[in-house]
Amino acid sequence: MKLGDYTRQEIFEALAGKRGRESLKLAKELAERFSVSVGHIYKITHGVRLNGRARRHDAGEKRIELAPEIDLFMEGLTVDADFSADHVLWVTSRHFGLPADFVSITTYNQWLREKHMSRNLLGKDLRPYRSFESPRANHMHHYDTTVAEAFYANDDGSIGHEPGYERYKNKPGNRRPRLVLYSLVDDFSRVIFARFYFSENTLNLLDFVFRAWSEKEDRSFPFFGIPNFLYCDQGAPRRSAKFLHAKEKLGFEIPDTTPSHATEFGPRKHGKVERTFGEGLLGEFMKITRIFRFAEIDEMNQCLYDWLIHTNNKKNRTTNEVRFARWVRSVGAPRSMPSEEMFKLLHYDRDERVVKGNLQIELNGRKYQLPYRKPFINWVGVKIEVYWYPGKDDTISVVYDHHEEEVRAMAPVVDLAMEYKKIAATDREKRLAELKGANYSAVNFPAMYAPEKDLPYLPKRGQEFDDKRISEKSRPDGRPSFTPEVYLDEVEAAFALKKAGFFDGDKAQREADRAWLKALFSGREKIPESELSTAIEALKTKQWEAEG
Template identity: 25%
Template sequence: MWQRDMVFELKEAKPSERRGIIDRYRRQYGYSYEHMMRIARQHGFNSGRQTRADKGECILNNDQIDFVAAFLHTTRRENKGAIAPVENALEFAYDNGIIPRGTLAVGTMQRILRERQMDKNRQNAPTPHTEMRSLHPNHCHQVDVSTCIQYYLDEGGMSIMREDEFYKNKLENFKKIKTPLQRYVIADHFSGFFFVKYYLAAGETAENLLDFLLCAWEAKEDRRMPFRGAPFLMLMDGGCRAKAKAIGLGFWEGIGVDILQGEAGNSRRQGSVECTHNIWEMWFETRLRIDPATSLEDLNRKAFGFCLWFNASRKHTRTNMTRLSCWLTIKREQLRELPSRAELYDLMNKPEEERTVANGRISYQSKDFSLRGLGIPHGAKVTVIKNIWKWRDGILTVAWENQRYDVAVIEKLSLELGGFAANAPIIGQEYKAQPETATQKAVKRMDGLAHGSQNPAKKSIPFYGLNAFEGHVDKVANLAAIPKKGTLIEVARSQEAARITFMEFLKRLRNAMDTRITPELNRQLRDEFGESIDSKLAEEVIRAFKEGSDWRSKLAPITEDAASAGG
């Protein structure tokens, strides 16, 4: 090795000859003098010179060093990172008086930044991350969509995007492709098992995402592909997550899948599916140059077969098992089979349903659910959330005041036994009171405060002995009111004489005579007066009966007075 040869020559040479040896190797290999000396020291050369007393001491303060590093950081590119040379940063510091010009060499500044791990290489290095683990197959799935940049489909079948025709910086060339290919990939985080399908679309859509997920999670016609079932958690980037939201919250809550919140720019969070994209491009799409697809159906047929082969034959570096073998370790309770697509479509964009609580229960889809013991008051409205997995076990989720509760269906007896709730008390044998609501408990406290007992007597006076009215006049003793004149109300009196019914007249007559009225007298009086009689005439007739005089003599005067009053 030339490094060892150089060190041997340096050790054998006189101190005055060492500079010439370094310069000769510099011209041959193109390194700087400082770098050649570092190589020599790494391979055992020691010049024997006495070490400077101030070695290791930095002539710059922390703020000056941070200023140079900040220039490198803030001028970085998004993809390439820090690209400005240290010499440029030093010149900027000189111009602004941060560091006196000529204070130190560029190499010294680079060494200081390296020692403090603030150099460009450190700044461009990926930040440390925490490796996360999943619990079992189908615990967490990762989904991602990518535009296929190597191939596209046209009327003649699959074509290759030639770099000389579709240069990445010439966007007008891509306009020639009317509908590009979108590659949808889903990967199981635990086993690494993945599923791929292509779509013809200008970009990501909610419809394609839903169809892809259902294709991945449904049972396949080809039984050699056992991968299926909905996961418990999902990870996806922001674009894919937005399309998932468009499917509807009711769909995700209905199948019990929680989409975890992501962080912008953190692609390593979906590292498994990102690596799967690279694997697929290297293993599958490279073969399309040899055997291109003729249609989208043909492309997906090829992709399905290759996907099955890769998962069943290639070992995963983490598990040292094939992805298929690792996924097959899934247990029964971890594999959640999807229902029919019709039932799944019913969950999409379904509006929230409300139910009113009555006697500690609600009714939903011809079933009753018990809410006893949850503290939800009678008459409250709760939001119903139907989860297809829980629904199979007779469990419904209700939301009330930002809280969620799982409630069980009330089992019903057979029709032969009356169809009652199985837990209903039997008349004459047992009694089950409804649990007290918060309002009922508060009413008891209020009764105890007002009456001194939670079960007061009906005639009990609340707050007995406390003042309710005394002293109010004293509160307005200094109030003076100015008298106001008013207008006297003229009462309009009716000119019609008051009349009473014939039955009332007989009642008064019987009471005055203290004897019974004969049927003959009753007939005579009814023939004379009809159904009613003037009240004054009734008094005169009753007085005549009491005096024993002829009652008919009283008719003429009263009749004349009534006629004159009417005239």
């Protein structure tokens, strides 16, 4: 039944400011009068009734005060050790000798929320920040990489996919090449360029920026050009001599920045490129491989390229513009150069060399001595890749088994005859030798692993209770130690006293027994049965001494 405006106004005025039983009584009367349900009356008067119980006079005030050192100790356990509230209160009560229930879990969690220090909020970056944005396209590009943990290379070159609860094929020890996603984002337009590689090194970085900054033959991907600034982490490829030479020749700057993992909530500084990972780019593209298997990495990159064209032709939620359209509108004349020239500037000469037993290689008439340490000592007899910048072969890069190192030209290490020098032991070898001589005679292992002797005997599942294995230890009142303590209220204690011969005398004696029992409780609701037994024995002993 639909209520009219006048009827609704009458109901509002009747229930305005009412709560509890008074509100319920009026609602029932109005419901019967207007032939509607009580629930309907409650629903339409939700805004005028006083809901819930009355507000406390001290609402919002802290009703439990702790010493500042206790507050600091508890908050430190939450912030520094990530202890749960239950764990924090237990440790604090033990450390400061407080009652186990000195503060409830609910109250402590409420304190943390009021200070914005709950475990949930500690995982969020609540600091204020300032956004920055480039004035035009190609002014700044953001670059970063991430390991595509869901992908791995099969023996036949195809790309496999594993769900998150497995990922055993991508563990470092199985020697399967792991796919790495390289991603570059234009700061102003949010245009994304990305590509998969089998490792993260300088050579792949150079190939990636060459493909990103070169003009594409496919006009459906208009993005190209060298930026004024490249915003990236301080990774090894970015610090390599090859990339620094390319930076000087191509004329772009790399602003100083700290790595994302070096500070708390570091990814915020690289948010525009970090958002291309996860569900933003890699997570969404990853879903394709759940139902489709790529034959090789080139096929996968081609599919990613086509998928990026689709993505960059969609509106960005922040700018409310299509990425490609915003880039074309603001880029002007992209700063670029012929692909052949850029390729020469970005790429080094390459050759292969076999490492000799003395860890030497020869290149362009010069000898290079590899250091006598890992991983170089494992390269004896293997063919490694060698890269160098044309005309500047004082520094070369050696690559083997997805590992890259820069090596400077140095004089070969030659030991004089009769002056043989042993190769210095590694830190690991020194540590192993030190551990072999460790002495553990002072450690009492039998006592360390011995079971606690105060624990009561409990039979194993399926076994009968063995009375012979009951602990002989007993309490002062003679009861076994494994027997739980029994607590009695005043009525139960009176019955126990009646059995012990109390309350059997004349009226004066009964009154004296009641007064003695009341004094024994002294305001407590319950007392231990052992305390009552001890008090009875003491009273009887006192009476016997008086009679004797």
